Amino acid sequence: MAKTTAKNAPATAAAPVASASKKAASSKDNSAANGQTGPSVQPILNQQFNAPAPLQKYGTVSQRLPIGLDANIRQESVEMLNQMLADTCSIRDMYKKHHWQVVGPTFYQLHLLFDKHYEEQDALIDMIAERIQILGGVAVAMAADIAEVTSIPRPPRDREEAPVQVSRLLEAHQIILKNCHDFAKRADESGDDGTNDLIVSNVMRTNEMQVWFVSEHVVDTPLARAE
Ligand SMILES: [Fe+2]
Numbered sequence: 161m162a163k164t165t166a167k168n169a170p171a172t173a174a175a176p177v178a179s180a181s182k183k184a185a186s187s188k189d190n191s192a193a194n195g196q197t198g199p200s201v202q203p204i205l206n207q208q209f210n211a212p213a214p215l216q217k218y219g220t221v222s223q224r225l226p227i228g229l230d231a232n233i234r235q236e237s238v239e240m241l242n243q244m245l246a247d248t249c250s251i252r253d254m255y256k257k258h259h260w261q262v263v264g265p266t267f268y269q270l271h272l273l274f275d276k277h278y279e280e281q282d283a284l285i286d287m288i289a290e291r292i293q294i295l296g297g298v299a300v301a302m303a304a305d306i307a308e309v310t311s312i313p314r315p316p317r318d319r320e321e322a323p324v325q326v327s328r329l330l331e332a333h334q335i336i337l338k339n340c341h342d343f344a345k346r347a348d349e350s351g352d353d354g355t356n357d358l359i360v361s362n363v364m365r366t367n368e369m370q371v372w373f374v375s376e377h378v379v380d381t382p383l384a385r386a387e
Contacts, residue, residue: 222296237355238297240343245288246300246309251332252281258325266322277370284363291358326378333371340364
């Protein structure tokens with residue numbers, strides 16, 4: 161089937177055609193003013209100030225993609241995944257904060273480990289957000305919105321000791337992992353196998369592995385002489 165584009169679309173509506181001609185005339189005026197003879201390369205700026213309604217409201221779910229899931233199933237999965245996305249953004253950023261601010265004899269190990277975990281959480285964020293879009297939802301994205309949605313407690317801006325940093329991370333991991341078990345079960349029961357797989361295979365496994373690596377840094381063992 162031929163794709164309908166702006167170039168080959170039938171001119172059935174008078175208003176858009178008139179509007180297009182007006183834009184073309186305006187573009188020519190600008191080109192002339194700039195001493196140009198060809199098409200204008202002037203970007204059209206500040207379109208956010210008079211934009212019409214958004215394409216899709218946050219919190220709604222569209223049925224655009226035929227993926228074999230009913231609207232109510234998509235809605236439930238999108239709500240769960242947006243919570244998981246906000247929490248994952250929070251722990252990702254906490255890892256970067258601690259990567260920058262860590263001090264002490266374990267600096268090198270923790271500095272590198274925290275950044276590795278940051279990268280892994282960042283990869284999860286993209287997987288979760290894109291799953292939300294595939295389901296027809298709208299992924300939460302900006303820091304201010306993440307702050308409102310996440311259930312992970314906000315750490316202070318201050319620099320903290322390494323064991324305190326680790327304890328905060330472990331608390332955040334546990335919040336995410338408890339949700340993983342709950343959300344994976346609900347996705348399985350509703351028949352959203354893709355969401356169940358993402359939560360178990362990616363989010364849960366990654367968080368469990370990170371808990372192991374981080375926890376070992378707060379085990380109080382002798383460093384040089386066995387006690
Ligand atoms: Fe760095």
